[in-house]
Amino acid sequence: MTTITFYSYKGGVGRSLAVANVARYLAGFGQRVFAIDFDLEAPGLHYKFALDAGNGAAQIKQGVVDYISAFRTGGQPPDSLSDYVVPVETADKEAQSGKIWLMPAGSVTSASYWRLLAQISWHDLFYSDAAPGVPLFLELKQQIEQQFKPDFLLIDSRTGITEVGGVATTVLPEKLVCLLMRNRENLDGAREVLRSIKRVPRLPGQPEIEVVPVLTRIPESGEVGWEEEVVAKVHEFSMNQHQISR
Numbered sequence: 001m002t003t004i005t006f007y008s009y010k011g012g013v014g015r016s017l018a019v020a021n022v023a024r025y026l027a028g029f030g031q032r033v034f035a036i037d038f039d040l041e042a043p044g045l046h047y048k049f050a051l052d053a054g055n056g057a058a059q060i061k062q063g064v065v066d067y068i069s070a071f072r073t074g075g076q077p078p079d080s081l082s083d084y085v086v087p088v089e090t091a092d093k094e095a096q097s098g099k100i101w102l103m104p105a106g107s108v109t110s111a112s113y114w115r116l117l118a119q120i121s122w123h124d125l126f127y128s129d130a131a132p133g134v135p136l137f138l139e140l141k142q143q144i145e146q147q148f149k150p151d152f153l154l155i156d157s158r159t160g161i162t163e164v165g166g167v168a169t170t171v172l173p174e175k176l177v178c179l180l181m182r183n184r185e186n187l188d189g190a191r192e193v194l195r196s197i198k199r200v201p202r203l204p205g206q207p208e209i210e211v212v213p214v215l216t217r218i219p220e221s222g223e224v225g226w227e228e229e230v231v232a233k234v235h236e237f238s239m240n241q242h243q244i245s246r
Contacts (some may be wrong), residue, residue, distance in 0.1 A: 027098035029232035043105030063106035
């Protein structure tokens, strides 16, 4: 199972849409894909999978927030993920198609979702003595691999710098796709986050994270070589002073 996290320092760059499109693209080649919405404060991956159409959204009863809440209540993660996962219908039924599963953030249209989210103590999960947060999410990854056997695990990470975003970008993935736009706010923030990710030590046996920067929303122009010029300027900025890999 290859784990790929999609991250952006700011919103509005098309991160969640990219996750959904990549999942459908891979499924079109017969791959088994599991997607997780870790953007708990602004979840929307289920919309990108069009689960809001028809009665698809009605299938979502629980998700990541409920999984964490069950751990907080019982002291151990749930044995099965079946109550926290919904299948995503693939578009082309005629072609040989793989499968897509989604673990949403939760039932975001219900008041109970926001109440459970507010009750999560990120300090207790990640900074207390014998903090259980990292082992909990590593256990979740192992459960996904054992119970669904996907070829790819795609993670839609939180924007900015957060505890759960840190797990999604530094602990769980082998590859990190960083989406950004061509403005100082995006470039400055993304550059510093990527530098910090490179400095975080990996767990024993884990390879170094492969970072793939992706520039989005490049303005259209009729000039030949315009996109190449924009990409070159962003690359030059990212390498200014220090390389990201240092």
